[in-house]
Amino acid sequence: MFPNTKKYIIIEGKEFSCEEFKKESLPVFMQKSVFHLHLFEFLKDWFSDTDTVEVKTSGSTGEPKVMRVSKQKMINSAELTCNFLELKAHDKALLCLPLEYIAGKMVVIRAITAQLDLHLVEPEGNPLTKTTETDFAFAAMIPLQIYNSLINNAIKLEKIKNIIIGGGTVDAILEKKLQPLTNNIYSSYGMTETLSHIALRCINGMKKSSNYVPFNSVKISLKEDSTLVIEAPLVSDNIIYTNDMAEIFPDGSFSITGRKDNIINSGGIKIQPEVVENLLRPLIDFPFAITSLPDEKLGEIVVLVTENQINPSIFSHLPKYCKPRKIIVTDKIPTTETGKIMRQALKNLLFVNNFSCPS
Numbered sequence: 001m002f003p004n005t006k007k008y009i010i011i012e013g014k015e016f017s018c019e020e021f022k023k024e025s026l027p028v029f030m031q032k033s034v035f036h037l038h039l040f041e042f043l044k045d046w047f048s049d050t051d052t053v054e055v056k057t058s059g060s061t062g063e064p065k066v067m068r069v070s071k072q073k074m075i076n077s078a079e080l081t082c083n084f085l086e087l088k089a090h091d092k093a094l095l096c097l098p099l100e101y102i103a104g105k106m107v108v109i110r111a112i113t114a115q116l117d118l119h120l121v122e123p124e125g126n127p128l129t130k131t132t133e134t135d136f137a138f139a140a141m142i143p144l145q146i147y148n149s150l151i152n153n154a155i156k157l158e159k160i161k162n163i164i165i166g167g168g169t170v171d172a173i174l175e176k177k178l179q180p181l182t183n184n185i186y187s188s189y190g191m192t193e194t195l196s197h198i199a200l201r202c203i204n205g206m207k208k209s210s211n212y213v214p215f216n217s218v219k220i221s222l223k224e225d226s227t228l229v230i231e232a233p234l235v236s237d238n239i240i241y242t243n244d245m246a247e248i249f250p251d252g253s254f255s256i257t258g259r260k261d262n263i264i265n266s267g268g269i270k271i272q273p274e275v276v277e278n279l280l281r282p283l284i285d286f287p288f289a290i291t292s293l294p295d296e297k298l299g300e301i302v303v304l305v306t307e308n309q310i311n312p313s314i315f316s317h318l319p320k321y322c323k324p325r326k327i328i329v330t331d332k333i334p335t336t337e338t339g340k341i342m343r344q345a346l347k348n349l350l351f352v353n354n355f356s357c358p359s
Helices: 034-046 071-085 102-114 143-152 154-159 172-178 273-280 312-317 343-352
Strands: 008-011 014-017 052-056 066-070 092-095 117-120 138-141 162-165 184-191 196-202 219-222 227-231 240-248 254-259 264-266 269-271 288-295 299-306 326-329
Touching: 008 102, 034 052, 034 102, 034 117, 052 071, 052 102, 066 071, 071 102, 071 196, 092 102, 102 117, 102 138, 102 196, 138 143, 143 154, 143 162, 143 172, 219 240, 254 273, 264 288, 264 299, 269 273, 273 288, 288 343, 299 343
Parallel strands: 008 117, 092 117, 092 138, 138 162, 162 184, 299 326
Antiparallel strands: 008 014, 052 066, 184 196, 219 227, 227 240, 240 254, 264 269, 288 299
16 A cells, blocks of 8 residues: 555645545636636545556657556655755645656655645646736746747746746747746756656856756666666666766766667668757747658658748758758648657658658
């Protein structure tokens, strides 16, 4: 049986004991919305006597998978983050991420573990428009939510003491826009298997860095192919071998350069789609992605998939081997709920629509 030491949760100023979530009927407060219902269902699972809970992977690198993870490991992960951010009891935390995935679940577990006051906002692209609260000590958001909040609710965004951004890349443009803010903003590195992040990168203020800094309990190394290996005993019993291409620096920090399984081999030159996307991002202000198509001569060619027409002249500043040889316009770039490009779904889209290479 799971020794659940924290037997209550604070939701919007009201304390709910674990017994509330062992009943069949919902507390009146939890009947506000479907999102409240999702929270009730998760808390019912959490406060049960089982040692594990069910989580779902995002599906950004393949089909989403369902897995059961240790409750104690989730508590360990929550403690790492709460201690790092110096969160204390009754600090307000904003939950505006879906509860199907680890990121949303871990916001709840941090609230339980550190006795934070959890405030719910239905997950959407601009969550700060849905709350009048302005004194949050913690929030976790995806890049799209941060971008929209900068446009519509910059004052509210800056009043959140600590923000963790996950679920997608914080590109150079968004990072630049965040520089004037005086609160603590971090980009996170992690995955479902690590129960949210195992490293953070401060992206503004005096501690700004281009590298991720792992928690003290985490050890990282590289395989021969430069993919990252993670040893994080507090959150995983197994060594985690990732497909993330990385560089580790003398101070123990690291950077991610792309995914091994995304590499395009064009004429013997290995091209990382994420690198090309970063080069194009300042020039394209609508959704796009870099992928590849098979080619008789080169093996693969670089392909730009966009949701709008584009002038190929913008490629002039790119290295020759990075320049897309084909542009495909589609109605919608496939992404996860958190905004990550679904690379395999993008490949399938090209296949289904029978796009071919230039002659």
